[in-house]
Amino acid sequence: MLRVPDDALARVAAREQEELERRERVYRGDAPAPELRGRTVIVVDDGLATGSTMRAAAQALRVHEPRWLVVAVPVAAPETCNEFRDIVDDVVCVQTPERFQAVGLWYEDFSQTTDDEVRALLREQRSHEGAV
Numbered sequence: 167m168l169r170v171p172d173d174a175l176a177r178v179a180a181r182e183q184e185e186l187e188r189r190e191r192v193y194r195g196d197a198p199a200p201e202l203r204g205r206t207v208i209v210v211d212d213g214l215a216t217g218s219t220m221r222a223a224a225q226a227l228r229v230h231e232p233r234w235l236v237v238a239v240p241v242a243a244p245e246t247c248n249e250f251r252d253i254v255d256d257v258v259c260v261q262t263p264e265r266f267q268a269v270g271l272w273y274e275d276f277s278q279t280t281d282d283e284v285r286a287l288l289r290e291q292r293s294h295e296g297a298v
Contacts, residue, residue, distance in 0.1 A: 189281075192285065193284055193285060193288055202227065202231070204231070206235075206236065207230075207232040207235050209223055209227065209235070209237050209238070210238045210239070211237075212241075212269055213240060213241040213269030214242035214243060215246065215268060217242075217243075217249060220250070224237065224250070224253050224254050235256075236255060236256040236257070236258065237250050237253075237254050237256075237257050237258070238257075239260070240261065241259070241260065241261045242259040242261075243262070243266040244262040
């Protein structure tokens with residue numbers, strides 16, 4: 167519809183794939199990917215506007231055959247939240263305001279999480295797993 171050339175789309179897709187691979191290396195390090203088959207998987211995001219990122223995540227996770235797949239967000243556009251009811255096993259949208267315009271408008275601080283913050287949170291989570 168927008169007549170974006172295929173090569174432009176391919177360049178953006180390649181760049182995004184590189185970023186995904188970089189983040190996986192930085193965040194996971196040598197740790198193996200978690201086993202998802204037969205488990206309950208809860209995917210959390212800061213909110214759903216169009217839902218395109220969460221939709222891609224849900225499709226990627228389905229390949230791993232989780233027992234139950236849940237999408238959980240604090241805020242979402244009502245129609246987007248409802249669309250996910252056909253895609254995943256459960257949807258938790260805490261707020262679905264009728265006048266939803268953008269996820270960031272529902273936060274006092276909507277700054278991006280840094281790689282260092284993510285690594286620190288993952289280290290903390292792993293240390294708790296080892297304590298169990």
